[in-house]
Each structure stands twice: as structure tokens, then as C-alpha cells.
Amino acid sequence: xxxxxxxxxxxxxxxxxxxxxxxxxxxxxxxxxxxxxxxxxxxxxxxxxxxxxxxxxxxxxxxxxxxxxxxxxxxxxxxxxxxxxxxxxxxxxxxxxxxxxxxxxxxxxxxxxxxxxxxxxxxxxxxxxxxxxxxxxxxxxxxxxxxxxxxxxxxxxxxxxxxxxxxxxxxxxxxxxxxxxxxxxxxxxxxxxxxxxxxxxxxxxxxxxxxxxxxxxxx
Amino acid sequence: xxxxxxxxxxxxxxxxxxxxxxxxxxxxxxxxxxxxxxxxxxxxxxxxxxxxxxxxxxxxxxxxxxxxxxxxxxxxxxxxxxxxxxxxxxxxxxxxxxxxxxxxxxxxxxxxxxxxxxxxxxxxxxxxxxxxxxxxxxxxxxxxxxxxxxxxxxxxxxxxxxxxxxxxxxxxxxxxxxxxxxxxxxxxxxxxxxxxxxxxxxxxxxxxxxxxxxxxxxxxxxxxxxxxxxxxxxxxxxxxxxxxxxxxxxxxxxxxxxxxxxxxxxxxx
Numbered sequence: 001x002x003x004x005x006x007x008x009x010x011x012x013x014x015x016x017x018x019x020x021x022x023x024x025x026x027x028x029x030x031x032x033x034x035x036x037x038x039x040x041x042x043x044x045x046x047x048x049x050x051x052x053x054x055x056x057x058x059x060x061x062x063x064x065x066x067x068x069x070x071x072x073x074x075x076x077x078x079x080x081x082x083x084x085x086x087x088x089x090x091x092x093x094x095x096x097x098x099x100x101x102x103x104x105x106x107x108x109x110x111x112x113x114x115x116x117x118x119x120x121x122x123x124x125x126x127x128x129x130x131x132x133x134x135x136x137x138x139x140x141x142x143x144x145x146x147x148x149x150x151x152x153x154x155x156x157x158x159x160x161x162x163x164x165x166x167x168x169x170x171x172x173x174x175x176x177x178x179x180x181x182x183x184x185x186x187x188x189x190x191x192x193x194x195x196x197x198x199x200x201x202x203x204x205x206x207x208x209x210x211x212x213x214x215x216x217x218x219x
Numbered sequence: 220x221x222x223x224x225x226x227x228x229x230x231x232x233x234x235x236x237x238x239x240x241x242x243x244x245x246x247x248x249x250x251x252x253x254x255x256x257x258x259x260x261x262x263x264x265x266x267x268x269x270x271x272x273x274x275x276x277x278x279x280x281x282x283x284x285x286x287x288x289x290x291x292x293x294x295x296x297x298x299x300x301x302x303x304x305x306x307x308x309x310x311x312x313x314x315x316x317x318x319x320x321x322x323x324x325x326x327x328x329x330x331x332x333x334x335x336x337x338x339x340x341x342x343x344x345x346x347x348x349x350x351x352x353x354x355x356x357x358x359x360x361x362x363x364x365x366x367x368x369x370x371x372x373x374x375x376x377x378x379x380x381x382x383x384x385x386x387x388x389x390x391x392x393x394x395x396x397x398x399x400x401x402x403x404x405x406x407x408x409x410x411x412x413x414x415x416x417x418x419x420x421x422x423x424x425x426x427x428x429x430x431x432x433x434x435x436x437x438x439x440x441x442x443x444x445x446x447x448x449x450x451x452x453x454x455x456x457x458x459x460x461x462x463x464x465x466x467x468x469x470x471x472x473x474x475x476x477x478x479x480x481x482x483x484x485x486x487x488x
Contacts, residue, residue: 073398077405087391087407164373165398167391173373176306177392180374183333185310 008184009191015178019171020195026091026170027157027199033096034156038103043133045108056104063101068162071098076166091163099156106152110145111137143214150207154200161196171195248451249318258297261287262317264305266395268420269476270323274485283321285472286340286443286463290319293459304394306374309333312446319445319452323414325376326442335447337456339440340464345377347432348411348418350403359436362410363387370399370408380437381412396421404428412436416477423480 009016044056063071076090085093114137122132164173175192179185253259263271263283271281279300291298303311308320312334326336347359356362362369367388371378372395381390391408393399400421402408411418418431445452463469475482 076407077401080407081405164392165394167370167393167402169392173392176373179310180306181329181379183309183313183330185307185313 004187005184006187008178008182008187012178012182015174016171016191016195019169019174019192020199022169023157023160023171023196024199026088026095026163026168027153027160030092030095030099030160031153031156033092034099034103037096037100039107041100041104042107042111045104046111060101060104063098064105066098068094068098068159069165072162072166087163087166087168090166091160091168095156095160095163098159099152102152102155103149106145106148107141109148110141113144114140143211146207146211146214150204153203153207157200157203158196249446249449250452250455253294253296253318256296258299259287259291259294260299260301260316260318261290262301262303262308262311262320263287263322264303264308266397267305267323267414268417269482270416271321272486280482280485282341282472282476283323285468285476287319287321289463289468290321290443290456290459293463304374305372309444312444315446319443319456321443323416323441324444325439327376327439330444333447334444335449335453336442336444337453338460339442340460341441342438343415343441344435344438345380345412346415346418346435348400348403348413348421348429349409349432350406351426351428351430353409353430356410356432358432358434359384359410359412367410368408370402370411372396372399372413375413376437376439377412377414384436400425400429424483 041056041059044052045060047053047056072091072094075085075094076087079085080090118136118140119132122136123129127135160170161172163170164176167173171192175188178188182188263279265271265273265279265281267281267283269281270283271279274280279302284300287300288298301311301317303317305322308317308322308324309330311317312320320334323341324330326339330336347356347362349356349362363385365387369381369385369388369390370393371381371390373392375396378390378392388409391399391402393402396411396413396417399408399411399413403411404425415433415435419433422429422431443456445456
């Protein structure tokens with residue numbers, strides 16, 4: 001019978017917190033990077049220029065289809081050979097490119113959810129395509145994409161647990177190392193699940209706040 | 220009448236609870252369980268050459284696998300090998316997922332608090348491997364400089380040892396030895412600390428890329444592991460090892476896996 005012994009948690013609390021700090025910084029940095037990538041790629045996908053739309057579709061389909069684990073190994077071992085990114089930045093770049101593909105689809109869905117007549121009306125009233133996008137379509141799209149974007153960012157935090165494969169000492173690797181030295185796998189992993197939940201729940205609350213703010217501004 | 224039925228149900232539940240509690244307190248030996256089930260479930264972590272790996276057909280092969288098969292044969296039971304990550308093996312044993320683990324595991328005091336080891340079946344040690352282009356390093360301490368990176372396989376004895384002995388160099392955890400050695404070959408790390416047999420095999424297979432430095436940094440004994448304080452099983456395994464080690468069967472197994480490289484053709488590459 002497996003008898004739980006929870007003392008491993010308070011004894012190693014500083015280690016866990018260090019892991020939370022690293023997981024949060026990596027997720028936050030890749031989140032900030034994935035937003036412009038995703039918005040740019042999403043805008044390109046709805047572009048009237050066929051070549052641009054096609055290239056963007058290639059990016060989305062490829063990075064959405066490749067396992068993140070493999071992507072991280074490619075970036076660290078293959079790309080790292082020429083760029084000397086190191087494991088920390090390889091992880092951030094990998095997560096950002098990966099997540100960007102999903103953000104692009106969310107952005108596309110948001111733009112396409114705005115009725116076509118809006119764009120036509122904006123263009124008819126003399127706006128350029130860029131102006132219409134910026135002043136009419138995007139403000140409406142942002143409100144529509146916030147909920148799916150929140151889900152995407154929560155997934156990003158959880159996906160970041162894969163960076164330990166390229167030796168980034170995130171919360172998951174700290175867990176693995178603790179299990180290797182204390183052999184209390186059930187206790188360590190349960191506590192780590194709780195920490196991930198606190199992080200993702202916090203993020204979802206922040207986004208809920210944003211949603212409320214955008215709605216208030218609109219009205 | 221209803222109350223009486225309810226009372227009966229209560230008593231019944233209480234008896235079952237008490238019985239299961241008593242059962243849990245007096246867990247029978249894994250040995251009995253294996254004999255009753257006519258099957259032994261062995262946990263291992265393929266990728267540790269030449270102790271355990273998978274051949275082209277996906278079968279487990281290696282020195283440890285021969286050992287496991289010999290254990291099953293002596294018990295006259297069927298054998299099932301289950302694959303885990305190395306660091307997942309002890310938890311699997313603790314939760315009863317496997318009956319025994321045979322994975323080239325170093326016998327260590329901290330591990331012996333979680334699982335129990337019979338007598339060792341193999342003696343080896345930790346050594347250093349460097350890129351072939353590094354012709355200067357002679358001993359592990361030559362690499363202990365700021366900015367140097369030492370790759371290790373997460374959760375192994377080599378990983379713990381490297382974190383102990385390297386004060387200036389950074390130790391990088393990789394999930395398995397293949398990733399750690401890829402990091403070395405790609406120039407992401409300056410050295411690897413890992414078990415001697417594994418390094419020897421790797422050097423044979425990647426002669427141009429790496430160089431092993433075979434002065435043992437630490438010596439150690441490998442053991443099978445069973446559930447904590449399962450004395451009946453430990454006792455049986457010790458008796459088994461006294462017979463098996465040095466037997467023609469075992470010598471043949473040693474010859475095949477450690478002294479020849481023919482088996483490498485069988486391996487998925």
C-alpha cells in the first residue's frame with residue numbers, strides 16, 4: 001500500500017516557488033511574443049492578397065500540427081546550432097511560435113465574426129483598408145476573441161511544462177527532480193497540479209476583468 | 220424492521236472495513252503474489268545500453284532483460300516487462316504497478332528508504348564524456364569552470380553526483396541520456412557525467428563525436444529493487460543471485476552484451 005507523506009511539500013517550498021517563478025516568466029514572455037505573431041498571422045490569413053494568405057495558412061497549419069515537444073527539440077538542438085539561443089530562449093521562442101499559430105486562428109475567427117457589411121460600410125465612407133481594420137473591425141473583434149484567447153493562454157501555461165525536455169528548470173522539472181530524490185511522486189505531482197491551477201485560474205480572472213473593461217468601454 | 224436492516228448494513232460495512240484495514244496492515248510478500256498469479260511484472264527503462272534497450276521489433280533486450288528472464292524462469296512463471304521513464308520506476312514499484320524493477324539502478328541509501336535492494340548484481344561507476352574535439356580535459360575537475368555546462372540524464376546517479384561535485388560549472392538536466400549526449404555533440408554542453416557502460420557503448424557508436432574518460436569519478440553497485448522491506452522476496456532474490464551470477468548462462472549474457480558489439484545489429488537505430 002502507498003502511504004502518503006506530505007512533509008516533502010513544506011520542506012521544499014522554496015524550490016517549488018522558484019519553479020513557479022520560472023514557469024510564470026517563461027509563459028508570460030512567450031505570451032507577449034505570441035500575441036503580435038498571432039495577430040499578424042491572423043490578419044495575413046484574411047488578407048485579400050492570395051500569396052500572403054497562403055503563407056500565413058502554411059505557418060498556422062504547420063506549427064499547429066507539429067508536436068510542441070518536437071518543436072522545442074528542433075529549436076534547441078538544430079536551430080540552436082546556428083543561433084546559440086540557449087535553452088531558456090529556445091523555450092520561449094518555441095512556445096511563442098507554437099502558441100502564435102493558435103492565436104492566429106482565434107484572431108481570424110474574431111475578424112470573420114464581424115459582419116461583412118461593416119468593412120464595406122467603412123470602405124464606402126472613405127476609409128482605407130488599414131483604417132477600417134484598425135478603427136472598425138479590430139475593436140469589435142477584440143471583444144469576441146477574448147474568451148478563446150484566455151483558453152489559449154491557459155493552455156500555453158500548461159504547455160510550458162514541456163520545456164524541461166531542453167533542460168529548462170521550470171516547475172515540472174523541479175517536480176521531476178524532487179520525485180527522483182524523495183520518491184514521493186503522488187504528493188509532489190498533486191501539489192504541482194495545485195500550483196498550475198492557481199496560475200491558470202489567476203490568469204483567467206485577469207482576462208475576465210479585461211472582458212468587463214472592454215464591454216464597459218463599448219457601451 | 221427497516222431500522223434493523225439498516226443496522227445490519229452498517230455492521231456489514233464495519234466488518235468489511237476492519238477486514239480490509241487488517242489486510243492492508245499485513246500485506247503478503249510480492250513473492251506469493253507472483254507465484255499465485257503465475258506472472259512477474261518487471262519495470263525497466265529502455266535506453267540504458269547495454270542493460271536494457273529495444274530491438275527492431277520492439278522487444279526488450281539487454282543484460283538486465285536476461286536477468287529478468289532468468290528470475291522468471293527460476294520462479295517458473297511468465298514474465299512481462301513494462302517500460303517507464305527511469306525516474307518513474309520507484310513510484311511504479313511503490314504503487315504496486317510492477318513487482319520488481321531491473322533497470323541498472325545504483326544501490327543508494329536514499330533510494331533504500333523508498334524501496335529495498337537485494338545484493339548487487341553488477342559493479343560499475345560514473346565517468347565523464349567530452350566532445351572529441353576537446354583533447355585537453357583529463358579529469359572531471361578540469362571542466363569545473365564558470366560558463367561550462369555539464370549535461371546529465373535527469374534523476375540518475377550521474378545527475379546527483381554532477382550537482383554535488385561541480386561547484387562552478389552549470390549542470391543541465393535532460394530527460395534521458397540520448398538527449399544529454401545530443402546536447403554534447405551539438406556543442407550545447409561541455410561534458411556528460413553518466414554510467415561507465417553507457418558511455419562505453421555510446422563511444423563505440425559515435426567514435427568521431429565523443430571521447431570517454433574512464434577514470435571512475437565514483438564507484439557503485441547496481442541492484443534490482445523490490446517493495447520496501449519485502450524480506451521474503453529479498454531473501455529469495457539473494458539466493459537466486461548466488462546461483463545466477465557466474466553461472467554459464469550469466470557468463471554468456473555478459474559476453475554477449477559487454478564484450479561483443481554484434482547485438483548492435485539487432486537494435487533499432
